[in-house]
Amino acid sequence: MPASAVNSPSRRGYDMNEDKLRRALVANCLELERLHINQGTAGNLSVRCGDCMLITPTGVPYDKMTAPMIARMPIETDYGVWFGPLAPSSEWRMHLNIMRARPDVGAIIHTHAVYATTLSLLHQPIPAAHYMVAAFGGTNVRCTEYAPFGTKELSDLAIDGLADRHGVLLGQHGMLVTGRDLPEALWRAVELETLAKMYVLALGIGRPYVLPDDEVSRIVERFKFYGYHPRKTKISAPANVWNPRKPHTERLPAKPKRKPRERP
Numbered sequence: 001m002p003a004s005a006v007n008s009p010s011r012r013g014y015d016m017n018e019d020k021l022r023r024a025l026v027a028n029c030l031e032l033e034r035l036h037i038n039q040g041t042a043g044n045l046s047v048r049c050g051d052c053m054l055i056t057p058t059g060v061p062y063d064k065m066t067a068p069m070i071a072r073m074p075i076e077t078d079y080g081v082w083f084g085p086l087a088p089s090s091e092w093r094m095h096l097n098i099m100r101a102r103p104d105v106g107a108i109i110h111t112h113a114v115y116a117t118t119l120s121l122l123h124q125p126i127p128a129a130h131y132m133v134a135a136f137g138g139t140n141v142r143c144t145e146y147a148p149f150g151t152k153e154l155s156d157l158a159i160d161g162l163a164d165r166h167g168v169l170l171g172q173h174g175m176l177v178t179g180r181d182l183p184e185a186l187w188r189a190v191e192l193e194t195l196a197k198m199y200v201l202a203l204g205i206g207r208p209y210v211l212p213d214d215e216v217s218r219i220v221e222r223f224k225f226y227g228y229h230p231r232k233t234k235i236s237a238p239a240n241v242w243n244p245r246k247p248h249t250e251r252l253p254a255k256p257k258r259k260p261r262e263r264p
């Protein structure tokens with residue numbers, strides 16, 4: 001079923017939180033372009049906003065996109081309904097279905113980043129040749145089979161490929177990363193393209209070594225404490241784990257206080 005437009009007074013009167021998220025979506029689009037992680041109008045971004053999803057509109061170049069152009073879609077109800085003025089990205093189904101299947105996901109970035117997409121052309125997953133693969137929650141970043149863009153089939157493949165993961169390569173298409181919020185998703189988009197680039201370059205000169213699964217699992221655990229964390233999320237590392245985000249707070253013993261001189 002194609003997405004359908006609904007005229008609603010609420011489409012113009014969004015609150016401050018939604019306004020902030022709309023602006024953040026636009027800012028993240030521009031940042032992806034600045035970092036050369038996206039190709040033209042190919043990529044699309046979404047963010048959870050209460051019981052709705054905000055998603056980039058279809059066919060608008062990022063440098064022409066403004067916050068009011070972002071489309072809004074209910075997540076759990078009225079499947080496929082959107083609030084304009086512009087129609088959501090043609091990949092709205094993939095974004096919406098992931099948000100429905102994964103309550104831990106607050107933001108999604110999908111792009112055709114060159115190195116990640118290069119691997120997807122070969123249906124080549126990214127193994128743990130570099131330890132940063134742990135930022136995606138497991139021992140590799142999977143690559144799905146091919147399915148046409150905008151279809152339920154592609155959405156199902158993406159959800160399967162994302163099981164216990166925060167990123168996936170989409171066969172002969174591109175890459176998709178998730179985050180609890182937009183900054184975390186952007187961080188992963190950059191990390192995934194970097195990992196893909198390193199892996200492609202390494203494959204060009206030899207056969208990269210792959211870390212053993214138990215080592216990657218240990219790093220996945222460590223990432224829970226000092227990977228990227230949204231500012232509002234408080235996560236305390238156990239006392240015996242080194243945490244570079246926590247300043248050294250051990251105090252030197254206090255100097256003994258001098259007795260005030262007695263005045264004659």
Ligand SMILES: [Zn+2]
Pocket residue numbers: 042043091110111112149173174
């Ligand atoms: Zn795409």
